[in-house]
Amino acid sequence: MMRNVAVAWKNSKKNACSSAFQGIRKTTTVPPILKSPPSLLSLDLPDVWFPIASHQLQPPPKSSSNERQGAVVIDGKFIAQEIRSLIASQVSRMKECIGKIPGLAVVLVGQRRDSQTYVRNKMKACEEAGIKSLITQLPCDCNEAAVLDALSTFNQDPSIHGILVQLPLPQHLDEEKILNAVNLEKDVDGFHPLNMGNLAMRGREPLFIPCTPKGCIELLLRSGVEIVGKNAVVIGRSNIVGLPTSLLLQRHHATVSIVHAFTPNPEQVTSEADIVVTASGVPNLVRGNWLKPGAVVVDVGTFPVEDPNFDHGYRLIGDVCYEEALQVASAVTPVPGGVGPMTIAMLLSNTLDAAKRAYHFT
Numbered sequence: 001m002m003r004n005v006a007v008a009w010k011n012s013k014k015n016a017c018s019s020a021f022q023g024i025r026k027t028t029t030v031p032p033i034l035k036s037p038p039s040l041l042s043l044d045l046p047d048v049w050f051p052i053a054s055h056q057l058q059p060p061p062k063s064s065s066n067e068r069q070g071a072v073v074i075d076g077k078f079i080a081q082e083i084r085s086l087i088a089s090q091v092s093r094m095k096e097c098i099g100k101i102p103g104l105a106v107v108l109v110g111q112r113r114d115s116q117t118y119v120r121n122k123m124k125a126c127e128e129a130g131i132k133s134l135i136t137q138l139p140c141d142c143n144e145a146a147v148l149d150a151l152s153t154f155n156q157d158p159s160i161h162g163i164l165v166q167l168p169l170p171q172h173l174d175e176e177k178i179l180n181a182v183n184l185e186k187d188v189d190g191f192h193p194l195n196m197g198n199l200a201m202r203g204r205e206p207l208f209i210p211c212t213p214k215g216c217i218e219l220l221l222r223s224g225v226e227i228v229g230k231n232a233v234v235i236g237r238s239n240i241v242g243l244p245t246s247l248l249l250q251r252h253h254a255t256v257s258i259v260h261a262f263t264p265n266p267e268q269v270t271s272e273a274d275i276v277v278t279a280s281g282v283p284n285l286v287r288g289n290w291l292k293p294g295a296v297v298v299d300v301g302t303f304p305v306e307d308p309n310f311d312h313g314y315r316l317i318g319d320v321c322y323e324e325a326l327q328v329a330s331a332v333t334p335v336p337g338g339v340g341p342m343t344i345a346m347l348l349s350n351t352l353d354a355a356k357r358a359y360h361f362t
């Protein structure tokens with residue numbers, strides 16, 4: 001009997017991958033793959049969403065003038081700037097009182113253009129807030145030992161209170177091993193398994209909360225959105241965003257559902273949500289008809305599309321069909337200018353917290 005089950009599972013595993021490629025959104029019946037796996041832990045299938053259609057990359061249709069545009073646009077850039085000013089004043093108070101400033105170290109491997117931009121922005125934000133920042137840049141083909149060496153140096157440096165490894169890492173490097181090597185008390189990204197585990201457990205406090213999820217919750221709270229008792233849906237289940245965001249929303253007493261590439265009819269789930277946080281990386285995935293009227297929508301997606309009319313030769317498209325969402329939702333975060341700037345503000349906040357903890361400064 002057990003043997004039959006195992007064989008059926010092995011066969012269906014292949015089917016599942018191909019069905020994910022073909023477009024899980026179109027699936028109406030539950031395929032055999034979605035039955036429980038024989039092992040409780042070892043179902044390791046990649047979240048491959050359906051291929052991006054060319055219409056998803058086009059700017060959304062402009063709304064006609066007599067259509068309702070009821071949604072508030074949540075200005076993440078403005079809110080992040082307010083937080084950064086507050087952090088700058090706390091850093092200068094720390095310097096005045098104890099003669100110390102927070103320090104952040106970044107490890108960047110490879111030459112990805114987006115990662116280089118994010119790291120440059122992080123370091124510029126540090127400078128503006130009066131936070132010291134150091135960077136170790138390693139070539140794309142460096143070995144694991146080189147990354148671990150850099151981390152070890154920063155782990156031992158008392159002037160460094162926060163350390164981050166910019167993700168994604170090149171494929172040949174073991175992300176798990178590298179993230180585990182960051183000193184728990186300097187893990188300002190909150191990606192260390194102990195911090196993540198404590199975030200998941202009731203009554204436990206992680207030392208740090210991952211920056212993007214923390215930024216999403218800050219945006220909701222600062223915009224006066226009630227989370228307690230609401231139905232929240234998180235689209236995507238990455239370690240960086242989807243998973244910790246769902247845990248945080250639960251901590252704020254929302255009823256949380258997670259939609260991912262293997263969810264049949266995701267629009268059915270999202271259309272019952274009061275709050276939708278989406279981090280699938282699929283441009284314009286969330287259409288107006290996926291949303292409940294009055295829902296609050298937080299868009300974490302930033303899909304770059306080449307466009308010579310834009311500053312750096314590309315523009316960013318979110319997960320949400322923005323113009324359509326404006327017609328249905330009560331509040332929406334834009335892309336760019338929504339969650340992105342909050343990620344950097346939360347990194348500064350975590351770095352300041354780390355330094356305060358190290359110096360017993362309140």
Ligand SMILES: Nc1nc2c(c(=O)[nH]1)N[C@@H](CN(C=O)c1ccc(C(=O)N[C@@H](CCC(=O)O)C(=O)O)cc1)CN2
Pocket residue numbers: 117118164165166167168189211212240302316335336337338339340341342343344
């Ligand atoms: N170690 C980490 N790696 C990655 C993280 C992370 O939190 N820690 N998150 C993302 C990238 N990221 C920060 O690292 C990040 C992404 C986007 C933005 C941002 O400000 N976006 C702007 C647009 C910027 C642009 O024009 O390109 C916006 O949305 O308005 C900041 C940080 C993956 N890796």
